[in-house]
Amino acid sequence: MIDPATVQVIAPNLKKRYSGVTSTVLRLVPLQARDIAIASVGPKLPAEMPQIRIRDLLTMPRRKRVWHARRNNEMLVGLLLRHVLRQPLKLMFTSAAQRDHSGWTKWLIARQDKVVATSARSAAFLKRDAQVIHHGIDTDHFCPATDRAALRRQLALPVDATLLGCFGRVRPSKGNDLFIDAMIAVLPQFPQAHAVMMGGVTDQFSGFMDKLRARVAASDVADRIHILPEDPGWTIAPWFQAIDLYIAPQRNEGFGLTPLEAMSCGVPSIATRTGAFEEIVADGETGTLIPTEDYPALETAIRSALADPATLSRWSAACRPRAVNGFHIADEAAALVAIYRDLLDAR
Numbered sequence: 001m002i003d004p005a006t007v008q009v010i011a012p013n014l015k016k017r018y019s020g021v022t023s024t025v026l027r028l029v030p031l032q033a034r035d036i037a038i039a040s041v042g043p044k045l046p047a048e049m050p051q052i053r054i055r056d057l058l059t060m061p062r063r064k065r066v067w068h069a070r071r072n073n074e075m076l077v078g079l080l081l082r083h084v085l086r087q088p089l090k091l092m093f094t095s096a097a098q099r100d101h102s103g104w105t106k107w108l109i110a111r112q113d114k115v116v117a118t119s120a121r122s123a124a125f126l127k128r129d130a131q132v133i134h135h136g137i138d139t140d141h142f143c144p145a146t147d148r149a150a151l152r153r154q155l156a157l158p159v160d161a162t163l164l165g166c167f168g169r170v171r172p173s174k175g176n177d178l179f180i181d182a183m184i185a186v187l188p189q190f191p192q193a194h195a196v197m198m199g200g201v202t203d204q205f206s207g208f209m210d211k212l213r214a215r216v217a218a219s220d221v222a223d224r225i226h227i228l229p230e231d232p233g234w235t236i237a238p239w240f241q242a243i244d245l246y247i248a249p250q251r252n253e254g255f256g257l258t259p260l261e262a263m264s265c266g267v268p269s270i271a272t273r274t275g276a277f278e279e280i281v282a283d284g285e286t287g288t289l290i291p292t293e294d295y296p297a298l299e300t301a302i303r304s305a306l307a308d309p310a311t312l313s314r315w316s317a318a319c320r321p322r323a324v325n326g327f328h329i330a331d332e333a334a335a336l337v338a339i340y341r342d343l344l345d346a347r
Helices: 020-031 072-083 103-110 150-152 174-189 203-217 237-242 258-264 295-307 309-326 329-345
Strands: 010-014 038-041 063-068 089-095 113-115 160-165 192-196 224-226 245-248 269-272 286-291
Touching: 010 020, 010 072, 020 038, 020 329, 063 072, 063 329, 072 089, 072 103, 072 150, 089 103, 089 192, 089 269, 089 329, 160 174, 160 224, 160 237, 160 309, 174 203, 174 295, 192 237, 203 224, 237 258, 245 258, 245 295, 258 269, 258 309, 269 295, 295 309
Parallel strands: 010 038, 010 063, 063 089, 089 113, 160 192, 160 245, 192 224, 245 269, 269 286
Antiparallel strands: none
């Protein structure tokens, strides 16, 4: 725990369940702590995370700080701290949403001192000025495997197959059903290809997952479609390192880190035009982009990629340089720290 009196920036994570926002906080705060006195606060944080206790929010000495929210409830807590407990906070919000905001969310956003959007697409839905700062990743951690065959054996994946992956939470918005349908249709043409789908399933979507499993079981390629539970570790990097092509069939997305994590591992993506995918995937260079919820386009793109190993190899070669030169997490961290300093220096 950190002494709250010394903290200049608080980046709350006020949600128990692990999510994309949680991932962002966990990745950024330790890196930002090298340059500014920042801490997170929340119900479930790793012990090594720079953090203060929730009760410290009620007793910490009054001083100018930045409160960097990423959720509605966090914006609300920031307002309560400022206007009820009279903490002289500068309020900041990062938005990844790509939809019209509710009246409540608009009201909260209007009361922030600074707003950041994770993509130009997200910024277009905000009714106020916002600075665009793309998410970045640790490209040293998400890197190509040194021995892919050994890694595949370790993960119990077929060593000599062409592996297609689709990772993340399992729910209709993520397009897992589109992925499964495409695999059932395409794999019979490509005997060396296998599919790997992995992700967490909440109770709300357990029926959705059951239907996907049933479709696979009834198909002719059930032995080549591997549906795996969410990796319990803190990183999914080895799974990206093990595959040859990543499929991101989302119907809607906030930002969407998975194609970026794949790209940093030297793996191209076929992705829909949602989230920040159009800003991550260089169409025709590091993969290909297709219209959202266009199943025929998805199936065609996958067939084309598997039928053209030379193009797949060219895409793979271009992936790592694009990730390192444009989406490094250190750049995201530095841009946010610069905003914190501006807010702290402002009268």
